[in-house]
Amino acid sequence: MSEINSSNFKKEHGDLAPDLVGVTELTSPYFFVPPSGTTAERPEDCDPGTLRFNTDVGSLEIFRGKTIGWEQLLRREGQYLGGGTGSNTGTGTRGLILGGESPSTGNRNIIEYITIETLGNTQDFGDLVYERRGGTQNCGSRVRALIGGGYTGPADADEIDFVTFSSTGNAQDFGNLTSNTHSGSACSTNTRGIFTGGYTGSGSVTNNICYVSIANTGNAVDFGDLTRTTRALGSCQSSTRGIQAGGAPSNQNTMDFITMMTTGNATDYGDLSVGRDIITGGGNSTRGVFAGGRTAPAGAFTNVIDFITIATLGNAVDFGDLQAAAYMSGKSTASSPLRMVMTMPNTPSFQAGFDFVEIATTGNAQDFGDASEAMQSNGANSNGHGGL
Numbered sequence: 001m002s003e004i005n006s007s008n009f010k011k012e013h014g015d016l017a018p019d020l021v022g023v024t025e026l027t028s029p030y031f032f033v034p035p036s037g038t039t040a041e042r043p044e045d046c047d048p049g050t051l052r053f054n055t056d057v058g059s060l061e062i063f064r065g066k067t068i069g070w071e072q073l074l075r076r077e078g079q080y081l082g083g084g085t086g087s088n089t090g091t092g093t094r095g096l097i098l099g100g101e102s103p104s105t106g107n108r109n110i111i112e113y114i115t116i117e118t119l120g121n122t123q124d125f126g127d128l129v130y131e132r133r134g135g136t137q138n139c140g141s142r143v144r145a146l147i148g149g150g151y152t153g154p155a156d157a158d159e160i161d162f163v164t165f166s167s168t169g170n171a172q173d174f175g176n177l178t179s180n181t182h183s184g185s186a187c188s189t190n191t192r193g194i195f196t197g198g199y200t201g202s203g204s205v206t207n208n209i210c211y212v213s214i215a216n217t218g219n220a221v222d223f224g225d226l227t228r229t230t231r232a233l234g235s236c237q238s239s240t241r242g243i244q245a246g247g248a249p250s251n252q253n254t255m256d257f258i259t260m261m262t263t264g265n266a267t268d269y270g271d272l273s274v275g276r277d278i279i280t281g282g283g284n285s286t287r288g289v290f291a292g293g294r295t296a297p298a299g300a301f302t303n304v305i306d307f308i309t310i311a312t313l314g315n316a317v318d319f320g321d322l323q324a325a326a327y328m329s330g331k332s333t334a335s336s337p338l339r340m341v342m343t344m345p346n347t348p349s350f351q352a353g354f355d356f357v358e359i360a361t362t363g364n365a366q367d368f369g370d371a372s373e374a375m376q377s378n379g380a381n382s383n384g385h386g387g388l
Contacts, residue, residue, distance in 0.1 A: 033053075034051050035052045036055055037055060039054060045066075046063050048065040060073040080092060081093075081094040081165065085121075086122060087114040087118045087120030087368075088120070090118030092118065093115070093116040093117060093383060094382060094384075095114045095115070095116050095334025096111055097334075097343050097344075097371055099136055099150060099379055100376060101133040101375055106153070108378075109129075109130060109132070110124070111124075111127060113168070116339050117336060117338075119356075121371070122369070122372060124372070126169045126171065127170045129159065129172065130150075131153075133151055134182040136149055137149045137196075138380060139186040139214075140193065140385075142384075142388055143166070144164055145162060146174060146188075147160065148160040148195050149180070151377075155180065157180060157181075158176045158179060158181065160173075160175050162217070175218045176219045177195055177210060178220050180200060183198050183231040184199075184206075185197060185198075185244060186235060187235045187237035187260070188214065188237065189239050189260050189387045189388070190214075190388050191213065191215065192211055192261065193212045193214050194209060195220060196208075196235065197229070197230045199231040207227075207228060207230065209258065210223055211223045222263075224266065225266065226256050227256050227266050230246075231277075232278045233245060233247030233279065234279040234280045234293075236288030237387040238386050239386075239388065241260060241310055242257065242258045242387070243269055244257075244258075245279065246275065246279040248277035248297075251294065251297070252275055252276075252277065255268075255269040255308070270314045270316065271315045272290060275295065276304075277294050278292075278327035279327070280328040280342055282334070283340060283386050284335060284337045285388075286311070287307055287310065287386075288309075289307045289340050290306055290316065291328065291357075292305075292322055292328045292342070292345055294327045299348075301325040301326055305364075306318055310386070318362070319362045319363075320357065320363045321364045322365045326346055326347045326351075327345070327348070332378055332380045335359070335382055336382065340356060340359055341356045341380070342354060343380045344371065344374075353369070353370050354367070354371070
């Protein structure tokens with residue numbers, strides 16, 4: 001292989017870079033400066049994959065062929081949040097910890113946040129509109145997080161709150177679910193939030209599915225029905241498919257799925273490795289992960305973590321173990337494309353600590369950090385989950 005050492009080289013005439021023919025590798029310990037120019041100076045006849053810096057818009061752009069033309073390379077909104085204390089000294093995907101129950105104060109309205117890529121403790125974000133616990137249904141886009149239902153004491157709630165991931169502060173009113181519900185679950189794409197199952201009070205468990213458009217405040221409308229009535233279930237999602245797993249009564253092992261951008265009833269997906277309720281779920285766009293739960297109505301908590309490949313129907317298989325046998329609210333995970341954080345596993349004592357796993361590699365959970373106090377029955381959310 002030939003090697004050329006040069007700090008700067010140009011064509012003999014003009015101000016353009018030379019033509020490098022064949023397979024060429026350029027390396028530098030410092031930086032690489034691509035060709036640049038205005039929008040009007042864009043080349044009209046170049047190879048697909050050509051890269052340049054557009055000085056008019058201040059962005060890299062790539063030529064995608066004569067049909068599509070030039071396209072800007074933009075950072076995803078909210079991709080690099082952080083810059084605070086604890087876990088938030090780093091930047092990356094933002095996870096929110098929402099509400100819950102404290103042994104000292106009862107229902108909480110506190111929102112805390114973490115940066116999923118950086119281990120460490122939480123930081124204060126703001127407050128929910130209502131104090132709530134009991135399996136709030138949490139979903140969201142890259143921009144906005146939604147918190148639906150839950151138990152406000154003395155009744156179940158139908159209110160939906162929202163916050164903007166990138167700006168700390170208090171939640172605002174979004175609208176209402178189709179019924180008062182706690183211990184349900186939720187999944188979402190970047191545009192649609194879907195709420196599933198739950199306990200509607202007076203001994204009633206529902207199979208209802210409803211949805212909202214995340215960008216527009218308003219009330220939820222009917223989507224369809226699960227294959228069964230269930231509460232205390234977990235969920236995960238890709239941008240095309242949402243999975244609802246486990247639940248009560250009878251410590252179910254059933255997994256359903258829905259197609260996210262249509263409406264209609266759920267279809268059978270497969271079975272969990274162990275039937276359980278009070279289970280949590282999360283993951284990325286490829287792999288869904290379900291953790292913890294209760295394998296019998298009187299107790300019998302489990303440390304089981306199992307996983308599925310979302311695009312392929314079938315049964316879940318073993319992933320690893322939590323640090324301790326525990327149950328968790330159905331939507332108490334915060335995920336990035338690489339990591340899933342499971343917040344406040346109840347052992348059954350109240351806990352302040354979080355577990356995490358690396359989604360792509362099976363194995364046991366590890367310690368992530370702590371919330372501001374021990375709690376249970378909280379919700380969680382992130383701007384980097386599998387539906388995005």
